[in-house]
Amino acid sequence: MLDASEAVNADKYLSHVTEDVVIRPPGFIIGPGEIRGHEEIRAGFERLKGILGSDRQLHLGERRYFLDRADESKVLVGVEITISDKGAPDSFGTQAAMLCTLVGDKVSRLDSWTTREEGLAQLQDPVAVDDV
16 A cells, blocks of 8 residues: 555555545645545545646655554554655655554555554554564
């Protein structure tokens, strides 16, 4: 999902989520709100493409993953979101923590917070895991 987000590839992203997915994305990228289902996700990706234009790119770095041992359907992903001008050293960014709730191997819900600590507070028994 992160690679699909970074590539601004809606089709690839949709392959990782359920049809009725509910997403509360990091507001830093496309503003606060809630996105429901595949059609709204496609619209969100189009909005993101418009925001980035041809001169900027999105990078999701410093990825850290946490599993909730009390509920293994919950996976928290901490990232550093950076938007930079292509070919320029200047960039701006922020942290985000995204809590994915899984049904089988697909995300059915994604909630986000502005810091890893806020995201970790949502897990009952978090444990860090290697890149997944």
